[in-house]
Amino acid sequence: MRTAITRLLGIEHPIVQGGMQWVGRAELVSAVANAGALGVLTALTQPTPEALHDEIRRTRSMTDRPFAVNLTFLPTLKPVPYEAYRDVIIDSGIKIVETAGNNPAAHMPAFKAAGIKVIHKCTTPRHAVKAEQIGADAVSIDGFECAGHVGESDLPGLILIPATVARLRIPVIASGGFGDARGLVAALALGAEGINMGTRFMCTQESPVHENIKRAIVENSEADTCLILRSLRNSSRVARSELAQSVLDMERAGAGIDQIGPRIAGAKGRRVYEEGDTEAGIWTVGMVQGLIDDIPTCAALIDRIMADAERLVRDRLCGLMG
Numbered sequence: 001m002r003t004a005i006t007r008l009l010g011i012e013h014p015i016v017q018g019g020m021q022w023v024g025r026a027e028l029v030s031a032v033a034n035a036g037a038l039g040v041l042t043a044l045t046q047p048t049p050e051a052l053h054d055e056i057r058r059t060r061s062m063t064d065r066p067f068a069v070n071l072t073f074l075p076t077l078k079p080v081p082y083e084a085y086r087d088v089i090i091d092s093g094i095k096i097v098e099t100a101g102n103n104p105a106a107h108m109p110a111f112k113a114a115g116i117k118v119i120h121k122c123t124t125p126r127h128a129v130k131a132e133q134i135g136a137d138a139v140s141i142d143g144f145e146c147a148g149h150v151g152e153s154d155l156p157g158l159i160l161i162p163a164t165v166a167r168l169r170i171p172v173i174a175s176g177g178f179g180d181a182r183g184l185v186a187a188l189a190l191g192a193e194g195i196n197m198g199t200r201f202m203c204t205q206e207s208p209v210h211e212n213i214k215r216a217i218v219e220n221s222e223a224d225t226c227l228i229l230r231s232l233r234n235s236s237r238v239a240r241s242e243l244a245q246s247v248l249d250m251e252r253a254g255a256g257i258d259q260i261g262p263r264i265a266g267a268k269g270r271r272v273y274e275e276g277d278t279e280a281g282i283w284t285v286g287m288v289q290g291l292i293d294d295i296p297t298c299a300a301l302i303d304r305i306m307a308d309a310e311r312l313v314r315d316r317l318c319g320l321m322g
């Protein structure tokens, strides 16, 4: 299957593994790349820009295929040296970057001067248009279904994807709620050139998270997520848990970031993935977990999606046409 995204990024299949804090490490990224899709390292998972440099080197030792680095600009409790992370990405010879969160305009000239293709991930057509204007090469449009930062507009993919495609000239990658061939074929029908998946890739053999978390994703239903931090205009879709419920209760009682901050600290979320205790911290997952019922290798997952997509188009869709 060839699309504007496979051509732009030099990959075999129109599938991207979105940046994932604590999850987007060399093991997962190289497995996705070796299977012919785009793996994305998450810059801020590394404690320092130097550590990112080493992680890029480690990934290169595990694959000779293209992979990208995600740089997420979001409010954080501690200030982040974004320029230093950016410079490591550029100096390491990375050719594809996924930006997300706030407007990446300040970093665009440096990326463009280095010949880097930038995919900006956002949650509204308005922000997608802005990304195109400032020089993004593609946009990932993340619907309300998605894991993590859903934005404040609550636009589900069925509306968001075609509305975004209609307004852009650059290719659009559909994101949020994708996990199988049905999603890929639907995304293509809506005008996207590929799909971005987070939750589905977190639940694979090579994903560096604890088995308990993978099993929780398999067992959980589509209803087992909730939206926290809406009161701070920083809405985030996370796993439903007692801890998440306590954050919602605090928000309802009018608590601010000073009080909520310690409960949602990233270091605690990291413990969830490393130790497998679903109540050790807040952890990110999407509604698509309701469609996930196995823990395949990345290669098996991607091969299955592509083979099923072909069958779906040839047998079901073409069959409908008589």
Ligand SMILES: Cc1cc2nc3c(=O)[nH]c(=O)nc-3n(C[C@H](O)[C@H](O)[C@H](O)COP(=O)(O)O)c2cc1C
Binding pocket: 017, 018, 019, 020, 021, 022, 023, 042, 070, 072, 099, 100, 101, 121, 142, 145, 146, 147, 148, 149, 175, 176, 177, 178, 196, 197, 198, 199, 200, 202, 284, 285, 286, 287, 288
């Ligand atoms: C565990 C986890 C961590 C994530 N961390 C980030 C992040 O640091 N930066 C980012 O841009 N997106 C992050 N995301 C969002 C994904 O890149 C992707 O946009 C999202 O998962 C798509 O929705 P899906 O989970 O339904 O596929 C994260 C997602 C998950 C599941």
